[in-house]
Amino acid sequence: MTACQLSVAFGGAAVPSLDRFRVAAEHCDALYLVPAFLSPDEASAAASAVFRARRRWTTLRNRRLQVWGVPPVPPTKAGTAPPQARPAPPPEELPPWLRALADRIAATGALAPLAASSSPSPSASPPALNNCLVNEYRPGQGILPHEDGPLYEPLVATISLGESCLLDFYKKQPDAPDAPDAAQPASRPHPDFSIAVDPGSLLVLHRDAYLAYLHGIDESFDFVVAPPLVANAADFIRRELDRRRADALDRGDTPDPDPNPEIPPPESLLVHRIGTRISLTFRVART
Numbered sequence: 605m606t607a608c609q610l611s612v613a614f615g616g617a618a619v620p621s622l623d624r625f626r627v628a629a630e631h632c633d634a635l636y637l638v639p640a641f642l643s644p645d646e647a648s649a650a651a652s653a654v655f656r657a658r659r660r661w662t663t664l665r666n667r668r669l670q671v672w673g674v675p676p677v678p679p680t681k682a683g684t685a686p687p688q689a690r691p692a693p694p695p696e697e698l699p700p701w702l703r704a705l706a707d708r709i710a711a712t713g714a715l716a717p718l719a720a721s722s723s724p725s726p727s728a729s730p731p732a733l734n735n736c737l738v739n740e741y742r743p744g745q746g747i748l749p750h751e752d753g754p755l756y757e758p759l760v761a762t763i764s765l766g767e768s769c770l771l772d773f774y775k776k777q778p779d780a781p782d783a784p785d786a787a788q789p790a791s792r793p794h795p796d797f798s799i800a801v802d803p804g805s806l807l808v809l810h811r812d813a814y815l816a817y818l819h820g821i822d823e824s825f826d827f828v829v830a831p832p833l834v835a836n837a838a839d840f841i842r843r844e845l846d847r848r849r850a851d852a853l854d855r856g857d858t859p860d861p862d863p864n865p866e867i868p869p870p871e872s873l874l875v876h877r878i879g880t881r882i883s884l885t886f887r888v889a890r891t
């Protein structure tokens with residue numbers, strides 16, 4: 605599917621409003637997971653668009669990434685003049701296939717809280733998502749606990765493609781360093797809570813979820829989804845078992861029988877990371 609077909613495909617879908625997708629309210633007040641934000645066909649169209657885009661990948665030890673859109677501008681040090689070098693190039697627009705996804709995120713109302721924080725006028729419209737980081741993780745890869753920081757408006761909206769993952773949250777320590785990827789996992793071995801993130805989902809973090817916690821993905825080959833650590837364990841397990849049944853049918857295998865409504869699903873589930881996960885992390889870079 606081309607980028608153009610992709611934006612058409614996204615055009616007609618009903619856009620959910622975020623309120624009923626709030627999770628982990630007891631831990632953190634602004635964390636939303638919309639499980640089937642993209643249909644499986646839309647998710648594979650988006651993944652193909654990532655690979656067709658011929659964008660340069662930056663390869664890190666534990667993942668690789670592409671950067672799209674407006675880069676955040678680091679503040680100049682007080683008292684120093686901005687560098688007089690060449691004039692900055694015009695800010696890059698998101699390409700149509702990412703713009704279509706960003707618009708669909710905006711249509712959920714996810715960005716509304718930014719309208720209030722970025723303008724004193726109550727009727728101001730929120731700023732547009734203008735930056736997207738594409739991360740690709742193989743099994744065993746991850747991202748160290750970090751915060752996305754003050755170069756962005758305090759809201760991140762992530763679309764996940766491919767495999768599921770477990771995103772861990774660590775309450776920020778008052779004296780923790782602020783730099784991305786700077787927290788030492790060895791000194792903070794246990795997350796305060798985690799969210800199991802479905803393929804095709806939209807995850808939105810803002811307020812506390814953005815400001816008061818670091819987030820990271822363990823460099824593991826599998827993960828366990830169980831309460832109480834995984835805040836959305838029961839819902840995720842139900843959906844994951846449905847996905848496994850659907851995958852078995854697609855492969856022509858005999859799937860597990862449909863769940864008996866009398867028997868509750870298991871309380872915990874081991875998920876093996878066997879494929880690649882791609883995340884599209886949309887933010888508003890402050891310019």
Ligand SMILES: O=C(O)CCC(=O)C(=O)O
Pocket residue numbers: 737739747752762771819883885
């Ligand atoms: O892959 C993810 O879901 C997280 C990515 C992330 O935290 C980041 O790029 O800052």
Ligand SMILES: [Fe+2]
Pocket residue numbers: 750751752819
């Ligand atoms: Fe992040």
